[in-house]
Structures are given as C-alpha cells and as structure tokens.
Amino acid sequence: MRVLVPFDAREPKTRLDDVLDPGERTAFARAMLGDVLAVVREAGGDPEILATASLRDEYADVPVTVDDRPLSPAINDMLAGADGPVAVVMADLALSRPTDLRRLFDAEGDVVAVPGLGGGTNALVVRHPEFRVDYHGASFRDHREIAAEVGAEFHVLDSHRLATDVDERSDLVELLIHGTGEAANWLDAAGFVLAETDGRVDVRRPDDSDSERLK
Amino acid sequence: MRVLVPFDAREPKTRLDDVLDPGERTAFARAMLGDVLAVVREAGGDPEILATASLRDEYADVPVTVDDRPLSPAINDMLAGADGPVAVVMADLALSRPTDLRRLFDAEGDVVAVPGLGGGTNALVVRHPEFRVDYHGASFRDHREIAAEVGAEFHVLDSHRLATDVDERSDLVELLIHGTGEAANWLDAAGFVLAETDGRVDVRRPDDSDSERLK
Numbered sequence: 199m200r201v202l203v204p205f206d207a208r209e210p211k212t213r214l215d216d217v218l219d220p221g222e223r224t225a226f227a228r229a230m231l232g233d234v235l236a237v238v239r240e241a242g243g244d245p246e247i248l249a250t251a252s253l254r255d256e257y258a259d260v261p262v263t264v265d266d267r268p269l270s271p272a273i274n275d276m277l278a279g280a281d282g283p284v285a286v287v288m289a290d291l292a293l294s295r296p297t298d299l300r301r302l303f304d305a306e307g308d309v310v311a312v313p314g315l316g317g318g319t320n321a322l323v324v325r326h327p328e329f330r331v332d333y334h335g336a337s338f339r340d341h342r343e344i345a346a347e348v349g350a351e352f353h354v355l356d357s358h359r360l361a362t363d364v365d366e367r368s369d370l371v372e373l374l375i376h377g378t379g380e381a382a383n384w385l386d387a388a389g390f391v392l393a394e395t396d397g398r399v400d401v402r403r404p405d406d407s408d409s410e411r412l413k
Numbered sequence: 414m415r416v417l418v419p420f421d422a423r424e425p426k427t428r429l430d431d432v433l434d435p436g437e438r439t440a441f442a443r444a445m446l447g448d449v450l451a452v453v454r455e456a457g458g459d460p461e462i463l464a465t466a467s468l469r470d471e472y473a474d475v476p477v478t479v480d481d482r483p484l485s486p487a488i489n490d491m492l493a494g495a496d497g498p499v500a501v502v503m504a505d506l507a508l509s510r511p512t513d514l515r516r517l518f519d520a521e522g523d524v525v526a527v528p529g530l531g532g533g534t535n536a537l538v539v540r541h542p543e544f545r546v547d548y549h550g551a552s553f554r555d556h557r558e559i560a561a562e563v564g565a566e567f568h569v570l571d572s573h574r575l576a577t578d579v580d581e582r583s584d585l586v587e588l589l590i591h592g593t594g595e596a597a598n599w600l601d602a603a604g605f606v607l608a609e610t611d612g613r614v615d616v617r618r619p620d621d622s623d624s625e626r627l628k
Contacts, residue, residue: 213612315573317586317614336590336607336614338590356573356574358575368530371531372530372531394551397531398532398580
C-alpha cells in the first residue's frame with residue numbers, strides 16, 4: 199500500500215520549544231521520521247515522504263514530494279491522483295511498531311481512521327475515491343462527517359500507540375516509557391528521564407549541558 | 414470474571430479542580446463510576462466496587478468493599494484471597510465501551526495490562542497467584558517487572574480508549590470527542606464544549622453559571 203508520510207521540513211515540533219532548542223527539534227523530528235519510515239516498510243507499506251521543503255538526500259531510498267502548501271490540499275491532490283488505496287501516517291508516530299501499522303493496513307473499511315490525542319487524525323487508510331481530508335482543528339470528527347457525506351464506511355482503530363503523536367512535553371513521557379526506536383534512543387541520549395509528580399509522570403533533563411553534542 | 418473497580422469516595426478527581434468545583438467533581442466521578450460498572454457488566458464481568466469510604470446505597474446492586482488504605486495494599490489483599498482470575502479496572506475509564514473490556518477480558522496472558530497516559534496502569538487482568546500490584550508512580554513499568562519476577566507472562570493491550578483515565582483537563586477533550594455514556598452527557602450538560610487552539614483541541618465552558626443545577 200502507498201503510505202504518505204507528511205513531514206514539516208522547515209520548523210518541526212514547535213510545541214516542544216519548552217524542552218528542545220531549534221536544532222534539537224530538527225534532529226528529534228528526523229529521528230521520528232526515520233522510525234516511522236522503517237516501521238511502515240516492516241509492516242509491508244511503501245512509504246513516500248510529503249515534505250514542506252527539500253530534505254536533500256537524507257532519505258534517498260524513499261521518494262520525496264515537496265509541496266509547500268498546507269497539509270490538506272497537498273494530501274488531497276495525492277488522493278485525487280491515486281488509483282488504489284492510500285494510507286496517511288504522521289511522521290511523529292514514534293510509538294508505532296510494525297504490528298500496529300499492520301493492524302491499520304489490514305483493517306477493513308472504505309476509510310480507516312486512528313484518532314490522535316486532542317481530536318486529531320493520526321493515521322488514515324483511504325479506499326474510497328471521493329474521500330478527502332481536512333486536517334484543520336478537531337479533524338477526527340470532520341473526517342467521520344466527510345466519510346458519511348460521500349457514503350464511505352468509516353472504521354475507527356483504537357490504539358494508544360498510534361493515538362500518541364509526539365507534539366508536546368507530555369508525549370515525551372509516553373515515548374520514554376513505550377518507545378523502542380531511534381527517537382526514543384535520541385531522547386534518552388539527550389538526557390531526558392522520567393520524573394514522578396503528584397499526578398502523571400513528567401520528564402526532566404537533569405544535565406542539560408550534556409545535550410549539546412546531539413545537535 | 415471478578416472485576417474490581419477502585420473508587421476514591423472521599424475527594425475524587427482533585428486534578429480537575431481548575432475546571433470543576435468539589436460538588437461537581439463528585440457528581441462527575443459518580444457518573445464515570447456508573448458508566449464503568451455498566452460497561453463491565455455488558456462485557457460479561459462481575460463488578461465489585463472497592464471504595465475508600467462508604468457510598469451509601471447508590472449502587473445497591475453492586476457489592477461494595479470499603480477499605481481506607483492506599484490502593485495497592487487494598488487490591489493486593491483482594492488478589493491474595495482470590496481463587497480465580499481477577500480484573501482491576503479504574504473507575505475513571507469513561508471512554509471504555511463493552512467491546513473494549515471484552516478485548517481486555519479475552520486477552521491471553523498471566524497478567525494483561527493496559528497502560529494509562531503518563532505511565533500508569535489503567536486496567537489489569539491477573540491470572541497468576543503470585544502477582545501483586547504497585548500503583549505508585551510509573552506503575553506500568555513496575556507491573557511489567559513484578560510479572561517478570563514471579564514468572565508471569567505479561568501481555569500489553571494497546572487501546573487509546575482504555576489508556577485515557579479521565580484525570581486532567583486534557584482528558585475532558587477525549588471524553589467530549591469519543592465518549593458515549595453518562596459522564597460524557599454530564600460534561601455536555603455542564604456546558605463544556607471543544608475549543609480549538611494552535612495546538613491540540615482544548616475544552617471551555619462558555620456559561621459557567623449553567624452548571625450550578627448539576628450538583
């Protein structure tokens with residue numbers, strides 16, 4: 199299956215600016231992208247990067263389409279030109295394992311959607327020619343409505359690993375606890391550790407200066 | 414299967430104090446408990462409440478054990494006295510549906526665990542006589558280690574719905590988007606609506622005074 203992996207190549211992961219500087223955010227985002235591409239392949243998918251700017255030749259074995267428009271029109275052009283099923287998997291699903299993506303690719307339905315934390319849509323499989331995406335705001339509800347409008351059967355996949363797009367500080371906790379790939383290793387090498395609180399576990403970085411070498 | 418549902422009957426949901434007053438927190442916690450008990454039953458489980466204080470007769474059809482100790486020793490006494498499998502399902506899993514709990518009850522393994530957001534353990538099925546719980550801190554990792562120590566096969570169930578224990582403001586977003594039970598109705602009646610932001614969707618309460626009647 200064709201699997202589009204959208205990637206913000208310009209200023210990735212801005213909502214992590216309280217814990218990572220710009221160079222680190224880029225390195226961390228690239229580590230997550232590498233993990234996702236590898237997991238898509240292991241799950242039997244054919245990944246294609248849809249990037250907002252050139253990535254040079256860092257992922258030479260994966261086709262890259264550069265499109266600087268917002269995500270929805272860029273994806274919708276790909277969907278309009280496709281002649282078979284297309285999956286869209288976000289580049290920050292750093293908790294995903296091959297078994298999770300096989301569950302996604304194997305799920306039946308004209309449209310299979312995985313909700314992300316906070317109302318987003320982290321992954322889609324689109325098998326209906328008229329379905330189009332709208333990633334603005336609480337997109338999960340919108341995608342359900344769009345599917346209904348075009349008469350597409352809508353199937354929801356329930357997965358904590360795929361629901362966790364790594365965007366905010368609290369997501370780093372999930373990655374430290376459950377992650378197994380290069381992005382989790384990067385966080386570990388950057389000095390992040392779990393920190394217990396009165397509520398949910400947080401992250402901290404005891405010796406921030408150690409991280410300089412990672413940029 | 415016996416299904417223990419621990420419930421803080423004294424001061425529930427303190428981490429929602431930025432959006433709910435004490436009377437509302439109690440009403441909301443009771444709504445979630447009612448949803449969880451109903452879903453456990455629909456999934457074929459036999460619920461028992463393990464409460465920190467008396468609940469009077471509000472759940473007359475469900476056995477209640479009052480134990481004012483911390484959660485871990487209270488649960489461990491129940492596990493030590495059990496002669497068959499026991500599940501532990503948190504009372505704030507307000508996104509759970511019967512199909513999700515059937516997945517839990519049907520999963521194979523000496524110990525089946527569902528991680529919660531932030532490193533907790535939201536649900537367990539215990540089929541090994543020597544396994545004991547330790548809910549302090551990042552309990553999911555600890556439960557994996559405890560299972561290994563007693564030679565119990567540890568199976569992890571990946572579910573966004575069961576990973577979402579409703580403890581904090583951001584969890585209300587998930588309940589508003591994905592919830593179908595009385596707790597979701599309560600939030601709706603209390604005036605909570607989704608609010609788009611630059612990042613993940615948030616909740617807001619446009620007319621706070623409307624909520625007075627719900628207490």
